[in-house]
Amino acid sequence: MGSICCEHCTAACCKYLALPLDKPKTARDFDDIRWYLMHQGVTVFIEDGDWYIQLPTPCRHLRPDNLCGTYETRPKICREYKAGECDYSGGNYGYDALFQCESDLASWLQKRKPGKRVSGRASRSNGQKDASSRTTARRNGRGGP
Ligand code: SF4
Numbered sequence: 001m002g003s004i005c006c007e008h009c010t011a012a013c014c015k016y017l018a019l020p021l022d023k024p025k026t027a028r029d030f031d032d033i034r035w036y037l038m039h040q041g042v043t044v045f046i047e048d049g050d051w052y053i054q055l056p057t058p059c060r061h062l063r064p065d066n067l068c069g070t071y072e073t074r075p076k077i078c079r080e081y082k083a084g085e086c087d088y089s090g091g092n093y094g095y096d097a098l099f100q101c102e103s104d105l106a107s108w109l110q111k112r113k114p115g116k117r118v119s120g121r122a123s124r125s126n127g128q129k130d131a132s133s134r135t136t137a138r139r140n141g142r143g144g145p
């Protein structure tokens with residue numbers, strides 16, 4: 001394990017993934033995000049102006065004892081993560097905003113300045129980046145035990 005705290009954790013960082021989203025600009029973009037948030041467990045957050053979707057799904061290599069089943073060949077994103085600023089330790093990710101349901105998003109949109117209205121242009125890419133950008137997805141505190 002990478003850290004003493006991992007010994008007391010149930011591998012929270014191996015049970016979801018976070019992927020970058022195109023910054024929503026249009027009414028359609030925001031409606032797509034509203035749809036994401038209709039799904040159980042899905043959250044969307046903004047950090048440093050960048051948008052991410054977080055999906056609750058465990059890694060296939062996570063063992064029943066909450067250890068990594070492919071430790072020697074685990075992905076770089078898992079190797080690079082430093083425990084201590086993670087889910088277990090309650091690290092501060094510095095969210096600009098966190099949306100856990102549709103109403104969170106609706107409240108946030110209502111608070112936006114009047115001059116920052118969402119345009120009615122059609123969405124270009126269904127609110128998601130292309131496949132290559134997904135490969136550089138931030139893992140939001142995930143690094144693995
Ligand atoms: S790095 Fe992962 S397994 Fe270790 S304490 Fe943090 S969340 Fe838990």
Ligand code: SF4
Pocket residue numbers: 013014059060061062063067068069070071074075078143144145
């Ligand atoms: S450390 Fe990485 S590869 Fe290993 S179980 Fe966790 S997410 Fe999966």
